[in-house]
Amino acid sequence: MQTETKARVDRLTSPAGHSVTVLRFEGDIASTSKDAVLGTYQTLPKETTKLVLLDFTKVDYINSSGIALVIQMLIEASNASQKVYAFGLSPHFTKVFTMVGITKYAGLFSGQTEALAAL
Amino acid sequence: MQTETKARVDRLTSPAGHSVTVLRFEGDIASTSKDAVLGTYQTLPKETTKLVLLDFTKVDYINSSGIALVIQMLIEASNASQKVYAFGLSPHFTKVFTMVGITKYAGLFSGQTEALAAL
Amino acid sequence: MTNTKSTSVEVRLPSRLGYEKVAMSTAAAVAKLMGFREERIEDLKTAVAEACINAIEHGNRLNEGLSVGVVLSSVDDALEVKVIDDGKGLKTIPPKPDIDRKIHGEEDPRGMGMFLIQALVDEAEWVKGGNGKSSYVRLVIRLDKEAE
Amino acid sequence: MTNTKSTSVEVRLPSRLGYEKVAMSTAAAVAKLMGFREERIEDLKTAVAEACINAIEHGNRLNEGLSVGVVLSSVDDALEVKVIDDGKGLKTIPPKPDIDRKIHGEEDPRGMGMFLIQALVDEAEWVKGGNGKSSYVRLVIRLDKEAE
Numbered sequence: 229m230q231t232e233t234k235a236r237v238d239r240l241t242s243p244a245g246h247s248v249t250v251l252r253f254e255g256d257i258a259s260t261s262k263d264a265v266l267g268t269y270q271t272l273p274k275e276t277t278k279l280v281l282l283d284f285t286k287v288d289y290i291n292s293s294g295i296a297l298v299i300q301m302l303i304e305a306s307n308a309s310q311k312v313y314a315f316g317l318s319p320h321f322t323k324v325f326t327m328v329g330i331t332k333y334a335g336l337f338s339g340q341t342e343a344l345a346a347l
Numbered sequence: 348m349q350t351e352t353k354a355r356v357d358r359l360t361s362p363a364g365h366s367v368t369v370l371r372f373e374g375d376i377a378s379t380s381k382d383a384v385l386g387t388y389q390t391l392p393k394e395t396t397k398l399v400l401l402d403f404t405k406v407d408y409i410n411s412s413g414i415a416l417v418i419q420m421l422i423e424a425s426n427a428s429q430k431v432y433a434f435g436l437s438p439h440f441t442k443v444f445t446m447v448g449i450t451k452y453a454g455l456f457s458g459q460t461e462a463l464a465a466l
Numbered sequence: 467m468t469n470t471k472s473t474s475v476e477v478r479l480p481s482r483l484g485y486e487k488v489a490m491s492t493a494a495a496v497a498k499l500m501g502f503r504e505e506r507i508e509d510l511k512t513a514v515a516e517a518c519i520n521a522i523e524h525g526n527r528l529n530e531g532l533s534v535g536v537v538l539s540s541v542d543d544a545l546e547v548k549v550i551d552d553g554k555g556l557k558t559i560p561p562k563p564d565i566d567r568k569i570h571g572e573e574d575p576r577g578m579g580m581f582l583i584q585a586l587v588d589e590a591e592w593v594k595g596g597n598g599k600s601s602y603v604r605l606v607i608r609l610d611k612e613a614e
Numbered sequence: 615m616t617n618t619k620s621t622s623v624e625v626r627l628p629s630r631l632g633y634e635k636v637a638m639s640t641a642a643a644v645a646k647l648m649g650f651r652e653e654r655i656e657d658l659k660t661a662v663a664e665a666c667i668n669a670i671e672h673g674n675r676l677n678e679g680l681s682v683g684v685v686l687s688s689v690d691d692a693l694e695v696k697v698i699d700d701g702k703g704l705k706t707i708p709p710k711p712d713i714d715r716k717i718h719g720e721e722d723p724r725g726m727g728m729f730l731i732q733a734l735v736d737e738a739e740w741v742k743g744g745n746g747k748s749s750y751v752r753l754v755i756r757l758d759k760e761a762e
């Protein structure tokens with residue numbers, strides 16, 4: 229009965245020439261999003277994925293169980309020496325991510341252009 | 348405790364050269380909107396106001412008591428030989444206005460440009 | 467907080483105009499969880515608002531000591547909404563509003579709430595309370611109604 | 615439907631994850647009627663969602679036969695929200711989550727709900743039910759709080 233979370237993977241190249249893997253989420257990020265968040269992340273080939281960018285533009289609702297899934301992804305990414313960034317969070321969820329400290333391990337950008345320019 | 352309704356009056360000239368009085372509403376159109384709807388309408392000088400255009404762009408909530416106020420305005424306008432038009436209604440409220448028959452006495456346009464072009 | 471049917475949500479509102487917007491939001495959230503399309507959610511919101519306004523104004527006569535109950539139950543592919551007040555209920559179903567008669571001053575400009583409710587939902591039924599109290603209107607809106 | 619404090623709204627939800635969104639919408643609508651700014655309404659929504667999720671998961675242990683009660687009362691310039699479940703309540707207030715410990719696997723990646731609630735509202739208090747039931751968390755959010 230809960231909204232399903234959708235996830236899509238895009239491969240882009242930053243202006244600096246680096247390959248960036250964008251995970252675009254749509255729907256809720258909640259306890260039901262395990263497949264969409266961790267499952268999708270785990271399909272990425274570890275050897276060629278060094279920069280991961282999370283797109284939250286189409287996400288309206290994130291709860292603490294959803295944030296825990298993002299943290300689990302950050303743990304796996306840290307173990308694989310990948311860097312994770314994010315964009316598209318509302319001002320409210322930017323505040324929430326900052327409060328729980330996620331921003332220490334996943335840099336936030338206002339939009340995709342700003343993110344790519346910095347990567 | 349209910350949201351106050353704001354109303355603003357603009358005088359525009361249509362491409363055909365007619366003077367059009369635009370009543371722009373903001374907030375709810377409900378039983379509390381009597382001053383905003385009828386009060387504002389009644390400040391318009393009858394001699395020089397022949398075409399009235401209602402702007403609902405910034406209105407999210409209209410209930411049947413609010414519609415009754417619009418009908419009261421249409422009665423007064425009809426008695427003063429004024430013509431009333433409206434724009435900026437969402438698809439839902441366009442349907443509601445059509446259901447109650449208001450569209451027979453107040454032509455609806457999608458936007459201000461379309462309305463002015465036709466007046 | 468026990469013994470509530472697990473697929474029903476209940477709201478209790480004060481009899482104060484404006485609070486119908488709280489019921490609209492609650493109903494919209496339940497309908498969204500059930501997968502209703504945006505357009506049908508708008509229909510539901512207006513129907514619930516009009517039912518609550520009538521319960522506040524006519525049923526409870528704006529007596530803030532009384533509250534309005536809204537029970538939202540999802541049954542299969544339908545959402546049933548009961549809006550309950552402490553009044554005696556409807557005497558008669560009013561006639562369909564006639565815009566020409568209204569414009570010509572032959573009919574009250576008001577009197578469109580019940581018409582809108584009936585026009586916007588799939589079923590609407592007004593039930594008088596047994597003891598001259600707890601009257602309610604029962605609305606049903608169905609998922610994926612073909613004809614629209 | 616009598617004897618309810620006229621400025622309070624009550625909601626009753628099934629103990630099913632996802633229904634916290636219904637409470638969020640109801641709380642947001644009440645806060646909007648009271649004149650809260652959009653930013654504070656977002657804070658309230660997250661706090662209410664986390665409180666309901668805990669009531670559903672920990673208090674009522676996902677037993678759909680039990681429901682979660684949410685009572686929203688406006689008192690002067692403040693909105694008080696009680697989220698009530700049928701559990702025994704909190705044993706202890708958990709420590710503040712530590713992101714470094716989480717990333718290094720020294721702490722469960724979960725355990726952020728109560729921290730967020732406390733961080734987002736002006737007051738948060740967990741009260742154990744007298745008879746090992748009807749435990750609740752009580753949140754207060756104030757209009758026009760200066761420091762933000």
Ligand SMILES: Nc1ncnc2c1ncn2[C@@H]1O[C@H](COP(=O)(O)OP(=O)(O)O)[C@@H](O)[C@H]1O
Binds near residue numbers: 524553555560580
């Ligand atoms: N809950 C109710 N309890 C008692 N009477 C009601 C109720 N709802 C509607 N009515 C009666 O039906 C009439 C028509 O209602 P409605 O179509 O909503 O228009 P309005 O509320 O503008 O009069 C009301 O004037 C009232 O007499």
Ligand SMILES: Nc1ncnc2c1ncn2[C@@H]1O[C@H](COP(=O)(O)OP(=O)(O)O)[C@@H](O)[C@H]1O
Binds near residue numbers: 705724
């Ligand atoms: N309503 C409640 N009833 C009983 N225990 C609760 C309740 N709310 C929270 N708790 C306890 O507090 C702990 C921390 O809650 P929280 O910070 O929301 O994180 P999480 O729910 O992810 O564990 C829970 O794991 C649970 O043991």
